[in-house]
Structure formats: C-alpha cells, structure tokens
Amino acid sequence: MFDALAERFDDMDEIKDVAEYGCAAGVSDFIYSTELCEFFDRYEDEIETELDGLGIKYEDLVDTDLFYTMQDMKEQAVWCIVEMYCHNRVDAACAVA
Numbered sequence: 001m002f003d004a005l006a007e008r009f010d011d012m013d014e015i016k017d018v019a020e021y022g023c024a025a026g027v028s029d030f031i032y033s034t035e036l037c038e039f040f041d042r043y044e045d046e047i048e049t050e051l052d053g054l055g056i057k058y059e060d061l062v063d064t065d066l067f068y069t070m071q072d073m074k075e076q077a078v079w080c081i082v083e084m085y086c087h088n089r090v091d092a093a094c095a096v097a
Contacts, residue, residue: 001047018083062076
C-alpha cells in the first residue's frame with residue numbers, strides 16, 4: 001500500500017496540501033467512490049493494520065449520529081490513510097531539513 005502511495009504522491013507541494021487540507025478538498029485518484037472502494041478493497045488488510053496501530057475504529061471515521069454505510073466507512077478509512085501518509089512525508093521532510 002505504501003509503495004502505491006509513494007508512486008502516486010511524488011509532488012511535495014501536493015503532499016503538503018493534502019497534509020494541510022485533507023482529502024475532502026479533492027485529491028485526484030481519491031475522489032470518486034469507485035476509486036476509493038477499489039483502493040480499500042486492494043489494501044484492506046494493510047489499511048486495517050494501520051488503523052489498528054493508530055487506535056482508530058471504523059466507527060471513529062464517521063458521524064455515528066447520522067446514517068452511514070460501509071462504503072462511507074471505506075471512503076473515510078482510505079482518506080485517513082492517505083492523509084496520514086502525507087503527514088508522515090511532510091514530517092520526514094522537515095526532519096531532514
């Protein structure tokens with residue numbers, strides 16, 4: 001999964017934007033439900049491992065006072081992972097600088 005993210009995110013300016021504004025602002029390849037679902041299905045085990053390591057449950061990713069679907073949780077999980085990845089890349093770049 002991280003190899004796929006490293007391949008997709010090769011522009012540090014975009015990485016900084018995602019880290020600062022999140023995926024909800026619109027990140028190509030991570031916009032449409034079909035894209036998000038495909039990414040989740042391909043990397044489900046790795047996503048769950050990362051979320052577990054962060055102490056995040058699917059229910060934490062959605063507003064449980066509102067109606068939500070498993071698709072909503074998948075999308076939020078992918079966004080969470082992408083945002084975490086970008087935050088980590090920014091932190092690593094700052095540590096080197």
